Amino acid sequence: MSRSLNMPGSRPPRTIWEAISPFRLIGELSETRYWMYLLLLPSALLITAVVLYPTVYGMQMSFREMRLNRPDLGNDWVLFKHYVRMINDPIFWVSLRNTAVWVTSSIVLEFLIGLIAALALNRDLPGTKLLAVLILLPYFLPNVVAGHMWALMLDPRMGVINDLLLKVGLLTEYKAWFADPTTAMAAAIIVEAWHSFPFFTLLIMAGLKGIPTDLYKAANIDGAGAFAQLRLITLPMLKTIIAAAVILRVIGLVNSPDLLLILTSGGPGRSTQVLSLYAFQMAYKDFNFGYAGALSVVMFVFLMLFAWAYVRLSKVNQE
């Protein structure tokens, strides 16, 4: 193989076998002007097939009647029926509010813990390498296992966290964290923060490496304290990377209902029902694909608006 690859494209083939050798043909193809596009073709086709086509399909679905369990209703166009239903659907508004709480609280918590962890790890003290592995690990664990671990620890009858809080005196009796509408969301946010704060740590650590140390030396000479340095040097220098991290995390939090699906399924009541979960249940339980599609489209539009506004705002602040 390596010999045929080694062949210069211009040399004429010696034998008939060499002339029709696929390696030779590909080698020659790689010298043409369109080579870079050919390399992109397979992945572009695949992404078109599994991302773009389904998305467009899903969008047109949101304007049709499409109920898998009610074939008698047909698949006719219903224009904005699903969107009108959404405006009058109290669950939609509850989900929207819960999504806002879920996303903002998780992001704030993850960013703060992520930043503190990154600042501590960035000092490169002895032993940091091992601690970094342990601290980054949760991000790579599956949602299902993360969910079960915490469900086990927060269990109302045998949860270790209940027992610890009881021993410290913060609780008088075991608490059913996920069964109480006032604590279910908070408990879920803590699990989410545990799972994903390392993402911020990862990105902020990379950003910290890029800040010239001279800046801190100069600040030291000027007598700036640690918090002044954080506020005046570190955070401004990290602006782009924080913006990127926030956008990526917001996309993840808005789009994936996994963790809430595992922990609470939106309950108790509707206290942890978020938009993505509502859309998923509309499709998976009620088989109402049209309405589920409409909910997803609204989610998608919100995300696009958010990303656009956020990028603009962080750019404006930089100037």
Next chain:
Amino acid sequence: MAQTRSGSKLLWDILSYAIMIVLAIICIGPIIWTFLTSIKVEEDIVTRDMVYFPTRFTFESYVKLWNQSSYPVLVMNSLVVTSLTVLICLLTGSIAAYSFSRFNFKGRTQLMLAYLVVRMFPAVLMIIPLFIVMRNIGLLDSTVGLAVAYTSFLLPLFVWMLKGFFDAAPKELESAARIDGSTRIGAMFRIVIPIARNGLVATCVFVAIAAWNEYLFALMLTTSQGSRTWPVGLQLMVGEFQLPWGMLAAGGMISILPVIILFAIVQRVMVAGITAGAVKG
């Protein structure tokens, strides 16, 4: 003056250690607790007096999980799906990453942006049409279908991450090979890929972990034993068995073991790749 500075440095060092150690305990605490639960005897799990340091150990939960549930089949299915996903990404994604990294052509920036933006598309919006399409072409409830569905969010990630590693490989060696008469594809396979080997492995591991862990697509696109993956099966056990904590813990431990090992091995290169991909995006 010098004394206070070294004094405050010591203070910050102590504070840093305190933060790192507390965070490390919080991060691995749940994993350790789950492991302890998986080797406890049933009475020590379901008890009013919390057993922090079990004195009796048993592998009953593991045995029960392996023999009485379909877990071995689920793990096999997950292995197949994960391998297929990595294979598809390698075949289609590595050449795309190479193209983005090495050539300057019309529409390059726009295309790269497009590979990034597709990550913004809600999974739920894609899953429903994928479900319908796959049902029509007979790929529903198959490992191949699931692996193809996974590429929807993993292939763009793969391309971006790998492009970062290719960018880091020096272009001079490639030029030298080209002067020596190598074709473009020859230079790619014999020069660039061997140099970026570590990055390639790390990218594959990252994609493999994500595919191995995935829950939502698997839940929607698989319906039977034949292709169901372990996260879906583990979740189903909650309803299937009474008080399945021991088994759930055992299943969790079995399935995160490969993740922990792979992560520990390639963590440094992988971390660099994730950040490179995100920073430039």
